[in-house]
Amino acid sequence: MKELGYLNKYLLKYKWLIILGTVFIIISNVFQIVPAQLVRYAIDLVADNIRIHQSLSGLHLQDEFFNVFAFGILIYALLILVMALLRGIFLYFVRQTLIVMSRHIEYDLKNEIFEHYQALPLSFYRKNNTGDLMNRISEDVSRVRMYLGPAIMYGLQLITLFIMLIPIMFAISTELTWYALSPLPFLSLSIFIVNNQIERRSEEIQKSQSKLSTFVQEAFSGIRVIKSFNREQESINNFTSETERYKKQSMKLTKVQSLFHPLMLGLIGLSTILAIYAGSTQVINGNLTFGNIAEFVIYVNLLTWPVTSLGYTTSLVKRAEASQKRINEFLKTGNDIISEQNISREIEGKIEFRNVTFVYPDTGIKALKNISFTVNPGESLAIIGATGSGKSTISNLISRLFDVSEGEILIDGTPIKSYNLTKLRSQIGYVPxxxxxxxxxxxxxxxxxxxxxxxxxxxxxxxxxxxxxxxxxxxxxxxxxxxxxxxxxxxxxxxxxxxxxxxxxxPKILMLDDALSAVDTKTENNILNSMKRIMKGRTSIVISHRVSSAKLANKIIVLVDGHIVEEGTHEELLSKEGIYTELYEKQVQVDEVD
Incomplete structure (x- = not known):
């Protein structure tokens, strides 16, 4: 229950719904206990007066006696019916308080998790896969809701009913009470064991269902590839194999589920038989009446579902605790990308890297090594390099999706860590x-x-x-x-x-990260001509492996394995006849061939 303690703030928030739900449960319990006593009175009425009625045979008083006698039975029947209706009404109120409370908390918890997800840094998403994130906000929250709703509701029903009913049963007959209650612990334990088996096999089915869904999603998403390579039949065979595995898991679950009701009904029947056996002995001895036996049988049946639900509820709590633990792991994950001074102002767009080194925390890859450069407001910088040279890392650092490992980044002469994140990013346009x-x-x-x-x-x-x-x-x-x-x-x-x-x-700062890689040369030229006007007056960073995109920039840097190896204008770099010139000549030749 330690992990579930996190939910106490929500239970406190909706405490009035819990209090009202508890009151409604107590009232509904009254309306199911009282009918059992009315049944006792009705049966005792019949048992006590049947001989009197028979003794009046042949007399005119018999009909009058029967009318009075029948009227009394009718009154009891009507009272039992009214009690059943009132119990149904209050059970409705129970669900409208406790189950509605669980839905409110489910809503609040999902919003809290999603809001927390939004605040976490990009490094968090690099370490965790999307499916796991979605499971924690959907499947895990649903399991927690089952604890907050059904588990709490059934738990309160069990506690209040036992507190109200057991003293009444002991007051009637201690011996009969022990006989009636003796099979119930075995019932609860059996249901707990069976339910755990059902849960374990349900999880196996869930995994199989997940694999099946993933397979179908990939098949539909990659249908062009499947058709192009003429692999439809193999795809069908693989799908059949997955569905066969799913069917086997489902059959295993069905076999376990088939034990649930026979086991429950068998132990309930045993409890009823013991109650009747012990009760009949006391009726013969004159200690109890026939009405007491009927009353006890009803009480045993009233206790059956709460005791049965004990095993079910325990299983729900266990599942909820495991799910809440998974949720808490992410909720406890902090965001280290925070503003140190919360500066919120319009920026001019000067960008300065001072001896910046960056190592990806999840992989340990050193993407940038002692990088230094400056871009003044309104100027443009092109970053050229092969795949894996560290180009995109620079744009991630300027957007402060990551923090540098060493060195410092300044915007308008102020450390980037001092800016309010929302205000900073609102002034950056980024094309990933x-x-x-x-x-x-x-x-x-x-x-x-x-x-x-x-x-x-x-x-x-x-x-x-x-x-x-x-x-x-x-x-x-x-x-x-x-x-x-x-x-x-x-x-x-x-x-x-x-x-x-x-x-x-x-935006004041515009970053294009290989934004023209999927367009043809003609379209690229059209966009570049438009970009000249767009980039005018704003700081622009053009990241590309194509030299043609770098012509727009006032300054070009060439990255190789995280190092700046060349720096200058387009003409200056061509005159050096270095790596940039080599890239330029290769790409010109490719364009000529095209």
Whole structure:
């Protein structure tokens, strides 16, 4: 219960729902205990008066006696019916308080987890896979809700019913009570064992279902590849194999579940038999009445579900504790990317790297080694290098998705760690190398970074990114909804929409991370011509492995294995006849061949 203690703040928040739920449970228990006593009175009434009725045979008083006698039975029957209706009403109130409380906490907990996820640094997402993150906010929270709702509800029902009912049973007959209760602990233990088996096999089914879902998702996502390589039959065979595994796991679960009801009914029956056996002996001795026996049988049945639910509830609590432990692991993960002085101001755009070294914390790879350069406001810098040279790491550090391992980064002469993160990032436009578009309209994707959408800005950004004509050619224009990760668009269109999304914010610092790698030469030239105007007056960093994109920049640096090996303008670097010249000549030759 230590891990579940984290939820106490939510239980305290909704304490009135718990209090009301407990009151409603107590009242509902009253309305199921009292009918058992009415049944006793009714049976005793019949047993005590049946001989009198028979003795009046042939007399006119018999009919009158029967009418009075029947009327009394009718009153008891009506009272039992009213009690059942009232119990049903209050059980409804129980669920409207305790189960509703669990739904409120589920809502609050999911929001808390998601908000915490949003605050965590990029390094957290590099270490944890998406499926695990989703499971903790969905599957694990659902298991915790089962503790907050059904487990607490059944637990309160068990406790209050025992407190109210056991003294009544002992007051009637101590011996009969022990006989009636003796099988119930075995019932609870048996249900606990069976339920654990069900839980274990359910988890195996869940894993099998997860593999099956992953396989189907990959098959549908990669359907072009499957068809191109003519592998449909192999895909079908693999799917059949996965479904066969899922079927076997399901059959195992069904076999265990089939034990649940026979086991429960068998032990309940044993308890009833013992109660009747012990009770009949005392009836013969004159210590109890027939009504007492019927009353006890009802009491035993009233205790059956709460005792049965004890094993079920214990299992729910165990599962919830394991899930809450997983949730707490992430909730306790802190964000080390925090503002030291919380400076919130408009920036001019001067960027300065001073002896910056960066090592990725999760892999230990040293991406940058003692890097130093300066970009003044309004100037542009091109970073050229092969894959893995550390180009994208520089853009991640400027956006402060990571903090440097050694050295310092300054914006307008102020350490980047001093700025308010939200304010800093709101003034940076970033086009990532791995373009990601949301499953939304093109209009909303371009305007994603705007506080308030303005059509003129969105349309102009699309024109500047040379994607406007493509968009208006679609049947629904800017209202065209994109598929998952923007699959509706071609690679080049996705990159240009991503560029439009970055520039629509009118950022002080614009970073293009290999943003033109998926477009052809003609489109690249069109975008570059537009970018000249866009980049004017703002600090721009163009990251690319293509020298043609570097021509826009006032200054170029060439990275090799995390080191700056060359630095200067396009003409200066060509005159050096070094690595830059070699890259330039190779790419010119490729363009000529194309």
């Amino acid at each position: 190398q791995d373009v990601f578009l949301f499953s939304d309209t093109i209009y909303n994707n371009i305007g994603f970074g705007l506080a308030d959408f303005q059509k003129e800005k969105v349309y102009q950004a699309a024109k500047d990114a040379d994607v406007y004509n493509n968009i208006v050619a679609f049947p629904h224009g800017f209202d065209t909804r994109l598929g998952e990760r923007g699959i509706t668009l071609s690679g080049g269109q996705k990159q240009r929409v991503s560029i439009a999304r970055a520039i629509v914010r009118d």
